[in-house]
Amino acid sequence: MTTRTAHPVIEVSTGAVSLSGRPILRGIDLTVETGEVVAVLGANGSGKSTLVKTIVGLLPVSSGQVRLFGSPLADFTEWRRLGYVPQRSTIAQGVPATVSEVVSAGRLARRRPFRLPRGDDRRAVREALDAVGLGDRLNHQVATLSGGQQQRVLMARTLAGDPELLVLDEPNAGVDLISQQTIADTLAQRARAGSTIVVVLHELGPFESLIQRTVVLREGRIVHDGAPTSLTHGERETGHGDHCEPSEPVVHVPPMSGLLEEER
Amino acid sequence: MLDLLSQDFMVRALVAAAFTGLAAPAVGTFLVQRRLSLMGDGIGHISVTGVALGLLTGASPTLTAIAVAVVGAVAIELIRASGRASGDVALALIFYGGLAGGLMLVSIGGDGIATLQSYLFGSILSISSQDVWVSVALAGLVIGLCLTLLPQLFSVSNDEDFARTSGLPVRFYNVLISVLAAVSVSVAMRTVGLLLVSALLVIPVATAQQFSRGFRSTMLFAMVAGLLASIAGVVTSWYADVPPGSSIVLIALLGFTVTAPVGMLLQRRRLARVPFEMAAPPDEMVVEESHHHEHGPGCGHVAIEHGDHVDYIHDGHRHAVHGGHYDEH
Numbered sequence: 001m002t003t004r005t006a007h008p009v010i011e012v013s014t015g016a017v018s019l020s021g022r023p024i025l026r027g028i029d030l031t032v033e034t035g036e037v038v039a040v041l042g043a044n045g046s047g048k049s050t051l052v053k054t055i056v057g058l059l060p061v062s063s064g065q066v067r068l069f070g071s072p073l074a075d076f077t078e079w080r081r082l083g084y085v086p087q088r089s090t091i092a093q094g095v096p097a098t099v100s101e102v103v104s105a106g107r108l109a110r111r112r113p114f115r116l117p118r119g120d121d122r123r124a125v126r127e128a129l130d131a132v133g134l135g136d137r138l139n140h141q142v143a144t145l146s147g148g149q150q151q152r153v154l155m156a157r158t159l160a161g162d163p164e165l166l167v168l169d170e171p172n173a174g175v176d177l178i179s180q181q182t183i184a185d186t187l188a189q190r191a192r193a194g195s196t197i198v199v200v201l202h203e204l205g206p207f208e209s210l211i212q213r214t215v216v217l218r219e220g221r222i223v224h225d226g227a228p229t230s231l232t233h234g235e236r237e238t239g240h241g242d243h244c245e246p247s248e249p250v251v252h253v254p255p256m257s258g259l260l261e262e263e264r
Numbered sequence: 265m266l267d268l269l270s271q272d273f274m275v276r277a278l279v280a281a282a283f284t285g286l287a288a289p290a291v292g293t294f295l296v297q298r299r300l301s302l303m304g305d306g307i308g309h310i311s312v313t314g315v316a317l318g319l320l321t322g323a324s325p326t327l328t329a330i331a332v333a334v335v336g337a338v339a340i341e342l343i344r345a346s347g348r349a350s351g352d353v354a355l356a357l358i359f360y361g362g363l364a365g366g367l368m369l370v371s372i373g374g375d376g377i378a379t380l381q382s383y384l385f386g387s388i389l390s391i392s393s394q395d396v397w398v399s400v401a402l403a404g405l406v407i408g409l410c411l412t413l414l415p416q417l418f419s420v421s422n423d424e425d426f427a428r429t430s431g432l433p434v435r436f437y438n439v440l441i442s443v444l445a446a447v448s449v450s451v452a453m454r455t456v457g458l459l460l461v462s463a464l465l466v467i468p469v470a471t472a473q474q475f476s477r478g479f480r481s482t483m484l485f486a487m488v489a490g491l492l493a494s495i496a497g498v499v500t501s502w503y504a505d506v507p508p509g510s511s512i513v514l515i516a517l518l519g520f521t522v523t524a525p526v527g528m529l530l531q532r533r534r535l536a537r538v539p540f541e542m543a544a545p546p547d548e549m550v551v552e553e554s555h556h557h558e559h560g561p562g563c564g565h566v567a568i569e570h571g572d573h574v575d576y577i578h579d580g581h582r583h584a585v586h587g588g589h590y591d592e593h
Contacts, residue, residue, distance in 0.1 A: 053425075056429045057428070058425055058428060058429065077431070079429065079430055080430075080431070082429060083429075084425075086423070086425055089423050089426070090422065090423050091422055091423055094296060094297040094299065094421075095293055095296055095297045095469065095473055095479055096473050096478060096479065096482055097418070097422060097478060097479040098477050098478035098479070100478075101418065101478055101479050101480065102422065102423075104415065105415065105418065105419035105422065105423070105426065105427070105430070108415060108419050108427070108430050108432060109430040109431050109432075111415070113412075113413060113416055114412050114413070117415075139477065139478070140477070141477040141478070141534070144534060157426070161430065
């Protein structure tokens with residue numbers, strides 16, 4: 001299978017995305033090669049989540065093209081190679097579900113309908129839960145877990161499918177520090193094993209040592225794509241990029257009316 | 265009890281009720297998960313048009329009801345998935361159209377509204393042996409598919425986005441759930457009746473999820489609850505001479521009401537017994553202080569090194585000194 005390594009894992013060319021007519025992403029060119037660990041950074045509303053949802057095929061491009069492992073998304077069939085970890089999930093809503101039921105869903109890319117789970121399916125579920133430190137919660141109800149633990153369940157669900165490409169959408173948003181660290185450690189382990197990782201982050205946090213390359217979005221465009229060191233230096237000087245600028249006064253009222261301008 | 269079973273119609277009613285009671289909650293579990301609890305109602309109302317078509321044309325009302333219900337259920341799913349209307353609005357559109365259409369057709373056909381009554385509220389006397397066989401076959405199909413496709417249907421109902429990225433044909437499974445719901449509504453029509461059928465899809469699930477921790481166990485509990493309610497309801501219907509729909513639904517509701525306090529207690533105990541993760545920083549233990557406080561070594565807040573500066577855990581989030589104020593990290 002020499003063709004496998006010949007193609008980039010992710011290839012977005014002049015991609016544009018609109019949500020109900022509103023342009024969100026414009027002129028996106030992004031290529032991720034096998035084994036890269038890429039962080040997607042940017043302020044709220046800069047299009048980070050939209051970008052990864054487009055990459056995993058949940059949102060259509062309005063122009064341009066997305067290719068996964070060399071094939072256009074429309075023709076992509078090797079879903080077992082892709083592992084997506086959504087930011088917020090509905091796993092704890094509605095009818096109760098156990099941790100093992102949710103994580104087992106991660107095996108379905110490898111399991112045909114009507115086929116009962118085999119030993120390797122069960123082993124993969126257990127190992128994935130051990131990796132995120134929830135090996136003892138197999139039969140717990142998901143809704144009784146904390147937010148951070150639920151995020152780790154989402155992580156384990158994806159790991160159970162043993163994908164080559166991991167795409168994570170803000171895995172540390174609203175998540176306690178132990179869970180952030182556990183998720184970062186698990187990702188580091190996957191990276192060492194040769195997985196390709198694309199992770200949307202609000203800030204690098206415990207992921208810092210892991211990231212080889214950062215892509216920064218601003219208003220739907222890529223404004224930086226390169227090594228994380230240059231970014232962290234540049235961004236630190238201005239106070240972590242998406243934080244309020246130090247030179248500007250902190251206004252705790254949305255700047256909406258002209259009245260406010262006059263008062264300043 | 266024996267004299268009850270010596271009546272042929274009673275045996276037919278009990279068999280039909282048993283299969284209905286098992287099949288309806290099985291599909292209902294997926295509907296409740298997808299927040300489409302009232303879908304059974306919508307399908308039930310469309311089926312009125314189906315029954316009326318059968319009465320009008322002389323075809324079997326059961327078969328025409330199934331056909332119309334399946335078409336309606338697929339329509340609801342497609343309207344919902346297209347995003348043109350939310351799930352509940354899609355239901356309402358079809359809901360009222362179906363009922364009004366059925367009433368009009370029955371009136372045109374010259375049958376009184378009374379003819380419809382046995383379909384609206386169920387009737388143990390009207391079940392023919394052919395009906396029983398159709399019910400058993402269709403209910404068996406519904407139960408079989410719900411159990412064998414449980415992992416796929418669960419994944420699609422539990423997290424649609426993730427299911428899509430695992431390559432599952434999400435649209436197909438969503439339509440399948442709707443079709444299974446339509447079939448179980450048509451099957452339940454003879455015992456519970458079209459106006460009350462939704463109760464048998466939803467109430468046993470509501471009862472079961474008070475006790476269970478998992479999706480599959482909820483489904484199995486719900487099927488047992490539905491079976492018990494259906495059988496007890498038909499027997500009550502015979503003794504009390506009331507429409508079986510009313511007795512089945514009231515018994516199912518009684519089951520929920522009686523078990524609700526027990527379920528609440530169990531849930532509370534389960535939550536109380538969830539162990540804490542010990543390594544967690546004691547962030548909530550810190551005395552609540554306003555932002556006048558200056559963070560520093562020994563200030564009482566847990567300090568964490570963060571790149572070039574130190575963050576302090578404060579009311580569950582991280583504060584970093586930044587100029588004259590604190591940034592949230």
